[in-house]
Each structure stands twice: as structure tokens, then as C-alpha cells.
Amino acid sequence: xxxxxxxxxxxxxxxxxxxxxxxxxxxxxxxxxxxxxxxxxxxxxxxxxxxxxxxxxxxxxxxxxxxxxxxxxxxxxxxxxxxxxxxxxxxxxxxxxxxxxxxxxxxxxxxxxxxxxxxxxxxxxxxxxxxxxxxxxxxxxxxxxxxxxxxxxxxxxxxxxxxxxxxxxxxxxxxxxxxxxxxxxxxxxxxxxxxxxxxxxxxxxxxxxxxxxxxxxxxxxxxxxxxxxxxxxxxxxxxxxxxxxxxxxxxxxxxxxxxxxxxxxxxxxxxxxxxxxxxxxxxxxxxxxxxxxxxxxxxxxxxxxxxxxxxxxxxxxxxxxxxxxxxxxxxxxxxxxxxxxxxxxxxxxxxxxxxxxxxxxxxxxxxxxxxxxxxxxxxxxxxxxxxxxxxxxxxxxxxxxxxxxxxxxxxxxxxxxxxxxxxxxxxxxxxxxxxxxxxxxxxxxxxxxxxxxxxxxxxxxxxxxxxxxxxxx
Amino acid sequence: xxxxxxxxxxxxxxxxxxxxxxxxxxxxxxxxxxxxxxxxxxxxxxxxxxxxxxxxxxxxxxxxxxxxxxxxxxxxxxxxxxxxxxxxxxxxxxxxxxxxxxxxxxxxxxxxxxxxxxxxxxxxxxxxxxxxxxxxxxxxxxxxxxxxxxxxxxxxxxxxxxxxxxxxxxxxxxxxxxxxxxxxxxxxxxxxxxxxxxxxxxxxxxxxxxxxxxxxxxxxxxxxxxxxxxxxxxxxxxxxxxxxxxxxxxxxxxxxxxxxxxxxxxxxxxxxxxxxxxxxxxxxxxxxxxxxxxxxxxxxxxxxxxxxxxxxxxxxxxxxxxxxxxxxxxxxxxxxxxxxxxxxxxxxxxxxxxxxxxxxxxxxxxxxxxxxxxxxxxxxxxxxxxxxxxxxxxxxxxxxxxxxxxxxxxxxxxxxxxxxxxxxxxxxxxxxxxxxxxxxxxxxxxxxxxxxxxxxxxxxxxxxxxxxxxxxx
Numbered sequence: 001x002x003x004x005x006x007x008x009x010x011x012x013x014x015x016x017x018x019x020x021x022x023x024x025x026x027x028x029x030x031x032x033x034x035x036x037x038x039x040x041x042x043x044x045x046x047x048x049x050x051x052x053x054x055x056x057x058x059x060x061x062x063x064x065x066x067x068x069x070x071x072x073x074x075x076x077x078x079x080x081x082x083x084x085x086x087x088x089x090x091x092x093x094x095x096x097x098x099x100x101x102x103x104x105x106x107x108x109x110x111x112x113x114x115x116x117x118x119x120x121x122x123x124x125x126x127x128x129x130x131x132x133x134x135x136x137x138x139x140x141x142x143x144x145x146x147x148x149x150x151x152x153x154x155x156x157x158x159x160x161x162x163x164x165x166x167x168x169x170x171x172x173x174x175x176x177x178x179x180x181x182x183x184x185x186x187x188x189x190x191x192x193x194x195x196x197x198x199x200x201x202x203x204x205x206x207x208x209x210x211x212x213x214x215x216x217x218x219x220x221x222x223x224x225x226x227x228x229x230x231x232x233x234x235x236x237x238x239x240x241x242x243x244x245x246x247x248x249x250x251x252x253x254x255x256x257x258x259x260x261x262x263x264x265x266x267x268x269x270x271x272x273x274x275x276x277x278x279x280x281x282x283x284x285x286x287x288x289x290x291x292x293x294x295x296x297x298x299x300x301x302x303x304x305x306x307x308x309x310x311x312x313x314x315x316x317x318x319x320x321x322x323x324x325x326x327x328x329x330x331x332x333x334x335x336x337x338x339x340x341x342x343x344x345x346x347x348x349x350x351x352x353x354x355x356x357x358x359x360x361x362x363x364x365x366x367x368x369x370x371x372x373x374x375x376x377x378x379x380x381x382x383x384x385x386x387x388x389x390x391x392x393x394x395x396x397x398x399x400x401x402x403x404x405x406x407x408x409x410x411x412x413x414x415x416x417x418x419x420x421x422x423x424x425x426x427x428x429x430x431x432x433x434x435x436x437x438x439x440x441x442x443x444x445x446x447x448x449x450x451x452x453x454x455x456x457x458x459x460x461x462x463x464x465x466x467x468x469x470x471x472x473x
Numbered sequence: 474x475x476x477x478x479x480x481x482x483x484x485x486x487x488x489x490x491x492x493x494x495x496x497x498x499x500x501x502x503x504x505x506x507x508x509x510x511x512x513x514x515x516x517x518x519x520x521x522x523x524x525x526x527x528x529x530x531x532x533x534x535x536x537x538x539x540x541x542x543x544x545x546x547x548x549x550x551x552x553x554x555x556x557x558x559x560x561x562x563x564x565x566x567x568x569x570x571x572x573x574x575x576x577x578x579x580x581x582x583x584x585x586x587x588x589x590x591x592x593x594x595x596x597x598x599x600x601x602x603x604x605x606x607x608x609x610x611x612x613x614x615x616x617x618x619x620x621x622x623x624x625x626x627x628x629x630x631x632x633x634x635x636x637x638x639x640x641x642x643x644x645x646x647x648x649x650x651x652x653x654x655x656x657x658x659x660x661x662x663x664x665x666x667x668x669x670x671x672x673x674x675x676x677x678x679x680x681x682x683x684x685x686x687x688x689x690x691x692x693x694x695x696x697x698x699x700x701x702x703x704x705x706x707x708x709x710x711x712x713x714x715x716x717x718x719x720x721x722x723x724x725x726x727x728x729x730x731x732x733x734x735x736x737x738x739x740x741x742x743x744x745x746x747x748x749x750x751x752x753x754x755x756x757x758x759x760x761x762x763x764x765x766x767x768x769x770x771x772x773x774x775x776x777x778x779x780x781x782x783x784x785x786x787x788x789x790x791x792x793x794x795x796x797x798x799x800x801x802x803x804x805x806x807x808x809x810x811x812x813x814x815x816x817x818x819x820x821x822x823x824x825x826x827x828x829x830x831x832x833x834x835x836x837x838x839x840x841x842x843x844x845x846x847x848x849x850x851x852x853x854x855x856x857x858x859x860x861x862x863x864x865x866x867x868x869x870x871x872x873x874x875x876x877x878x879x880x881x882x883x884x885x886x887x888x889x890x891x892x893x894x895x896x897x898x899x900x901x902x903x904x905x906x907x908x909x910x911x912x913x914x915x916x917x918x919x920x921x922x923x924x925x926x927x928x929x930x931x932x933x934x935x936x937x938x939x940x941x942x943x944x945x946x
Binding site for chain 1: 591592594634635636640667669670673677681683701703727728729768774827830831833892893902904909912917918920921925931944
């Protein structure tokens with residue numbers, strides 16, 4: 001492990017002004033699709049992170065690859081930043097225009113370009129959201145499993161290497177993006193990957209752009225893997241005497257290779273928040289929420305395995321659900337956790353941790369962290385994609401209290417140090433953005449970050465692609 | 474698609490001589506572990522490709538990360554090429570010292586550094602072979618599934634993004650490498666990735682190095698995902714009236730989401746070669762060889778599905794095997810295909826194609842290609858990882874006949890053009906090496922290859938890491 005690096009709470013804002021000539025070029029080409037209205041700029045200069053808004057100078061509503069390429073070429077000419085924007089659901093400050101520039105809103109690029117059900121692939125524009133995608137392909141009997149909670153765009157999900165509740169079985173965006181169309185920093189359209197399931201053809205540019213958070217280019221089209229809708233789906237909840245007991249059950253399931261589709265932890269405290277918010281009387285105990293996909297026989301078999309394992313760990317009062325309506329009801333606590341938590345403290349902002357550790361260390365990591373968090377005195381919620389070794393502490397902080405933000409960051413620093421010491425990562429799925437730049441240095445070390453910077457400098461020599469994110473220039 | 478690029482049959486050899494000072498530095502540090510014996514140099518200047526040997530100037534037998542780092546630093550100082558070497562099983566000319574330089578033999582770096590069965594991970598030195606790995610971890614109840622046929626090193630498999638017969642279920646090296654230790658072009662040791670199952674921490678350097686064919690750095694340690702040995706394994710062969718019927722069965726299996734572990738095609742001609750070589754009387758018909766992993770119930774269920782699908786396509790005379798010995802016997806034709814084919818024409822060399830296409834186009838791609846190959850008159854064999862859309866035509870050419878090589882390359886060009894037109898790739902698993910540099914340009918286009926070159930120039934500005942492979946500097 002390396003020495004800890006600085007973790008500034010508020011980012012430095014250093015605008016790089018847009019020359020009048022650039023504004024005129026954009027207006028001439030895009031007319032009213034270029035907006036400089038303050039409300040529009042503000043909306044594009046924030047995300048779901050706790051940072052204050054840092055608005056771009058202008059917002060361009062793109063409608064085609066050619067729009068994006070032309071806009072980036074103009075920005076390149078003037079060395080002005082460009083920040084791709086989907087729905088603004090990022091959690092780490094990715095969308096803040098900390099160096100000013102132009103926000104490229106891709107939400108109008110929301111067409112499904114080609115569905116190839118016989119190949120289990122689909123190609124979409126980057127502004128398609130995951131729910132839209134699943135609605136539009138439902139007739140094919142296929143679905144796209146990655147579910148980060150928010151109805152994010154596939155562009156945003158690719159940019160942050162998102163995952164969520166289904167990753168334990170289906171993988172993350174890393175495993176599910178086959179090919180991309182990218183606008184490079186000089187405004188050139190480039191294609192990476194193919195629709196073949198595997199390839200050894202040169203550097204894996206697709207996976208270099210996935211997770212690059214808009215800093216290397218703008219992804220405009222994305223080819224994704226799809227999966228047959230499972231023949232049978234079985235959801236379950238099970239209550240445990242402790243978080244450790246729930247996590248130990250999860251560890252057992254993963255180690256046995258049970259192909260569980262979802263395995264989520266919610267702690268008793270968070271269930272209580274949901275009860276109060278939704279006027280429910282769910283049992284306020286640490287619980288696992290699970291989902292099994294497969295043939296009827298395989299789903300039954302998985303259910304039997306999990307019951308046996310849970311029993312060994314004191315798990316009890318299983319509830320099962322098969323129909324979509326019953327499953328939704330059973331998963332109420334999970335679906336409402338975030339909003340119930342945020343509503344539990346009016347006016348608060350959530351700061352979420354995102355560590356992910358090797359599964360064998362997960363129980364220890366969560367238990368030690370919960371002790372820290374309880375001791376710090378801030379209100380919080382706890383949810384975990386525990387099948388992946390990933391969990392989130394959501395601190396509910398008063399945005400007007402500098403102390404609370406500072407305390408939350410301090411606890412997060414301890415947590416990240418713990419996770420790194422366990423051979424884990426500071427971010428399982430949210431990305432680095434502004435928030436975790438210090439943590440990335442701690443985790444990857446200066447040598448690996450130097451490689452990342454060399455790549456950035458090579459592909460974006462004018463530092464116009466979402467500058468100031470992931471690492472300092 | 475782009476205009477076809479040049480596909481020179483023999484590469485240009487342009488040695489960059491090793492200065493005496495460099496040789497002295499190496500000798501001083503490494504003593505007798507530096508070899509300049511002609512036989513050793515020759516052995517390290519060839520692989521399983523049909524190219525003539527291009528020997529490095531010297532071979533260094535490395536025993537530690539520090540050895541590799543020191544050797545690369547010396548080579549960097551003198552701007553002399555460095556080529557990592559495992560067991561020499563590459564198929565595309567990756568190991569030829571076309572610009573001279575130093576071969577770094579990593580075969581002595583063959584220790585398993587840490588096995589973490591509870592996390593389903595293992596960290597190995599790059600010189601560990603896949604069979605060694607599976608032998609040494611057998612007691613843990615886990616296994617590493619990627620099986621490219623040859624007993625390659627994990628370093629070599631990572632470098633070429635290898636896959637093979639189990640990829641349809643377990644993925645390729647792309648999906649199964651979690652973390653790396655890499656020596657960069659300047660001789661610095663860098664770590665990428667962690668042991669967490671997923672991460673959004675910055676650029677995906679791990680996947681950038683996987684498949685980079687030694688051109689960006691030397692991978693010295695590799696952390697891999699492992700899998701529980703399946704509770705039940707069932708192997709099967711089934712005969713079909715035509716290649717198309719076998720492939721259509723495969724397409725149906727993939728589209729239904731059957732989690733088949735292996736699904737291999739062998740054509741009647743190749744079975745005949747095995748019969749003659751091994752003095753067997755296997756039925757000389759196009760066949761699928763399959764393997765199912767899972768619980769006993771799941772394996773049974775998969776077997777029933779495949780029987781129903783095969784029957785619809787005229788598949789018949791299923792044979793099944795459960796014990797390891799029976800399975801090996803059943804898979805005889807697959808295991809012996811390559812050697813039987815090469816032995817069928819004494820003195821010949823095999824040139825293998827490696828296209829991979831979206832599964833829906835696979836039957837058409839194979840059938841049209843077989844027609845071309847039959848028409849060209851060269852002897853050949855045909856095997857396919859058809860569950861992935863990947864197949865190999867192995868031309869058995871007379872190395873002394875320039876015509877035969879030329880004809881084989883011509884048929885391969887037609888095949889690659891066909892695969893690209895079907896949204897596939899020129900190489901599913903063998904890599905680009907020297908052989909497919911023109912095809913990479915056809916496939917990825919000049920824009921994407923330009924990005925690859927920018928990355929190469931940034932990370933290896935002196936062009937010392939396996940120069941002359943994947944693309945021209």
C-alpha cells in the first residue's frame with residue numbers, strides 16, 4: 001500500500017473560457033440546440049453527488065454521431081472542455097464542469113439501432129436508458145441485466161463501468177459491452193470491437209473506453225450482450241441475526257458456485273427507514289434479498305442450497321415470490337432504501353462509499369466499518385451487492401455543515417484503507433470522478449496512474465475530454 | 474469495411490543490433506543465465522506459426538520480477554527490443570525476433586504465488602502453464618477453465634487473450650484475469666487491478682495489457698479467477714448429416730441460453746485423419762463434441778435440451794460419458810485432431826485461420842468457407858469452438874512450396890473478408906502477431922489502429938516491447 005494522498009472535499013474550479021469564435025461556430029451549426037440558459041447549464045453541471053453545481057458555459061443537445069463529432073472538433077480547435085451528459089445520475093461528480101466548457105447532452109440520441117436477437121446482441125445510441133432498452137426489446141424474449149438502480153443511460157453506465165444488483169451472475173459493463181462507436185478528442189469517429197463474442201484483434205480499446213468516465217472520448221453507440229429472459233425467476237428474502245451471518249451465507253453461496261442472480265444485503269436500520277417512509281411493517285432485521293434465474297429445476301435446486309446454507313448461519317423466516325408482482329413486493333425494502341433514507345433526514349445529501357473486497361474478507365470489512373460508522377454519529381443507510389463483495393454506506397449529511405462532510409470523508413478514508421489492505425478496490429461501480437482521485441492513487445499506486453496519464457496525454461493531448469476527473473493532468 | 478491492406482507472407486527482418494555495452498551489462502548481472510548459444514537463440518526465435526525462425530541475439534532466463542525489470546531497463550537504455558517467451562506455443566509469429574534483441578524466457582518463473590480458494594482467485598508467475606496450475610490447485614476443489622489446447626503459460630495466454638474449448642461458458646482470458654504485475658517499457662514494476670471481482674477505479678489497464686502481445690510491457694504475475702470443480706460433468710458426442718446441421722444445433726443451444734461448457738465441431742474429414750493416425754474406427758461424420766457442467770440435475774436438464782435440439786437437426790447416435798476416462802475416450806477425435814492432421818502429411822506445416830462471427834452467421838460462414846477450401850485443393854482439417862462462433866481451418870502446407878502458402882493465405886483473406894462483412898473478427902483467440910497485421914487494419918479501420926499506435930507510442934516510446942507485431946510502428 002502507498003502513502004495516502006490528499007482527498008480534498010471540494011474541487012478547485014478553474015474555468016477555461018469558451019472563446020466567442022467557438023460559441024459562434026457552435027451557434028451557426030446547431031442553432032437553438034445550443035443552450036446558454038442558466039437553468040439548463042446548472043442542470044448539466046451537477047449530478048447525484050454531494051458537490052455544489054459547477055455549470056458548463058453552454059449545453060449542446062446532440063442528435064447524431066455527426067453532431068458529436070462536429071462539436072468535439074470545434075472544441076478541440078479551441079482547446080475547450082467537453083463533458084458528455086446522459087441523465088445526470090452519476091454519484092462522484094463526473095458531470096461537474098470544473099474547467100468550464102461545453103456539456104454534450106446525448107439524451108436525444110436514444111434510438112435502438114439494431115436488435116439481433118439470434119446473436120443475443122443489441123446496438124443502441126448512448127442516450128438510451130436501461131429501462132427503455134428493456135421495454136423496447138421485451139418482445140424478443142431477451143433482456144439486458146445490468147441494473148445500477150438509477151435509470152441511467154447506457155452511455156453513462158459504460159463510462160463508469162457500472163454494475164448493480166445483477167452483476168454477481170451477469171457481470172458488469174466490463175463484461176457486457178462488445179463494441180463501441182467513439183468520437184475521439186480530435187472529433188474523429190472510430191469503431192472498436194465487433195459483434196463476435198470474443199476477439200484477439202489488437203488492444204482492447206472497448207474496455208479502455210468502458211470506465212474512462214468521458215476522459216478519453218465520447219461513446220455514442222454501444223453494442224451490448226443480451227440474455228434470454230429466464231424461464232423461471234424466484235425471489236427470496238431471509239432474515240439473519242447479524243450482518244455477519246447474512247454475509248457468511250453469501251460467501252458460502254459464492255464459494256459453492258451457486259449461479260445466484262442477485263444477492264443484496266440490507267441492514268435492520270435501513271429496513272426501519274423504509275418502514276417509516278412507506279408506512280410498512282417489515283421485520284427490522286438484517287436481511288438478504290435474493291433472486292434466482294434458470295430453469296424451474298435449477299431455480300428449485302438453488303433455493304434448496306441457499307436454505308441449507310442460511311440455516312447454518314441462523315437465517316430464518318424465508319419468504320418466496322415467483323410472480324413479478326410478488327417479487328416487487330418482496331423487494332420493497334431494496335427498491336425504496338435510497339429514497340427512504342434520504343427522506344429520513346429532510347434536506348440532507350447522501351455521500352456513498354463504494355468499496356469492493358474479495359468475498360472472504362467481506363464480513364470483516366462490513367462489520368468493522370459499521371462499528372466506525374456507528375461511532376462517528378452520522379445518520380446512514382447500508383446496502384450491499386454482497387455477492388460481488390461490494391457494499392455502500394450512505395451517509396446522510398447536512399449540506400450546510402462542513403463538519404459532517406468532513407467526518408463522512410474521514411470514515412470513508414478508513415474504509416478505503418481497510419478495503420485496499422484486503423486487496424480490494426475503493427470503487428466497485430461508481431467510478432472515480434472528482435471524489436476518489438486521491439483514493440485511486442492510494443489503490444493503483446503512482447506507477448499505474450502514470451500509465452493512465454500517459455494514455456490520456458496520448459489520446460487527448462489538449463486535455464479537453466472531461467478534464468480534471470480520475471486523475472490530475 | 475475498409476479496403477484490404479497488404480498481407481505479406483514473410484515478414485521483413487530488420488535487426489537492431491545489441492551494443493557490446495548492453496551485452497556486458499547483461500552478462501555482468503545475469504552471468505550464465507544469459508545465453509547466446511545458437512540452438513537456444515533459434516528455439517526462442519520461432520513458435521508454432523509457419524514462419525521461418527528469426528532468432529534473437531540473446532536469451533535471458535529470468536527468475537524474478539526484479540530480473541525482468543532490470544533486463545528491460547538495460548534494453549530500454551540501449552533501445553534494443555525485448556520479447557517475452559513462455560513455451561513458444563504461439564501461432565501467429567509473436568515470438569519471432571524480427572527486429573533482433575533479447576528474448577526474456579519466463580519459464581523459470583513458474584511458482585504459484587498465492588491461492589485464495591475462499592475467494593476463487595489465484596496469483597501465479599507468468600511462466601506457470603495451465604496444466605501445472607490445475608494440477609497444483611486440484612486439492613482445493615477449484616480449477617482454471619481456459620484451455621487453448623497447448624499447455625501454454627498463463628503469461629502467453631494473457632498476452633494473446635487466449636480462450637479455447639471452455640470459453641463458451643467461462644469466458645476468455647479477457648474475463649478471467651483480475652490483476653497483473655507488469656514491467657513497463659522503462660523497466661518499472663507496476664500493479665494493475667485488485668482481487669475484487671469488479672472495480673470502477675480508473676482505466677482498465679489489466680484488459681489493456683491482456684491481448685497486447687508483449688508490445689506494451691512484460692506481464693510477470695497474473696491473478697486469475699477460479700471456479701469450483703463442477704459437481705457433475707457429462708460429455709457427449711453426436712453425429713450430424715452435415716456441418717450446417719451441427720452448427721444449427723449449436724446456434725439453438727446458445728440462443729436458448731443453455732450453459733453448455735464445451736461445444737466443439739469436428740468435420741468428417743478430420744475424424745478420418747484421426748482414424749488413420751490412431752488406428753481407430755470412429756464414425757466419419759460431422760460431429761459435435763459437448764460437455765455439460767453443473768449439478769446432476771442441471772446436467773441432466775442440459776442433456777435433454779441438447780438431445781431435443783439435435784434431433785430437430787438430424788443429429789443421431791449420441792454417446793455419453795461421465796467418468797474422466799470415458800470422457801477422454803469420447804473426446805479422442807478432438808484431442809488428436811491437430812497432431813493427426815499434421816501427421817497426415819509428413820513434413821507439412823499448419824496454417825490456421827481463426828475467424829469468429831456472430832453465432833447466427835456461423836453456419837453460413839463455415840459452409841461457404843468449406844466450399845472455398847475444397848475448391849483450393851489444399852489438404853486441411855476443420856475444428857471449431859462453435860459455441861463462440863469461432864472455427865479454425867488448418868491448411869497443411871508444404872513449407873517448400875511458395876504456391877501452397879500463397880493459396881492458403883488467399884483463401885484466408887476471403888474468409889476474413891466474409892467474417893468482417895458478418896460483423897465478426899479476423900482472430901477469435903490466436904492474436905494478430907505478424908500474420909494478421911493487414912487483417913487488423915481491415916477489421917478495426919485506420920482510426921482505431923491509430924488509437925492503438927498512440928497508446929503504444931506513449932507507453933513504449935523507444936519501440937522496444939516486441940516491436941513489429943500487431944501493427945507497424
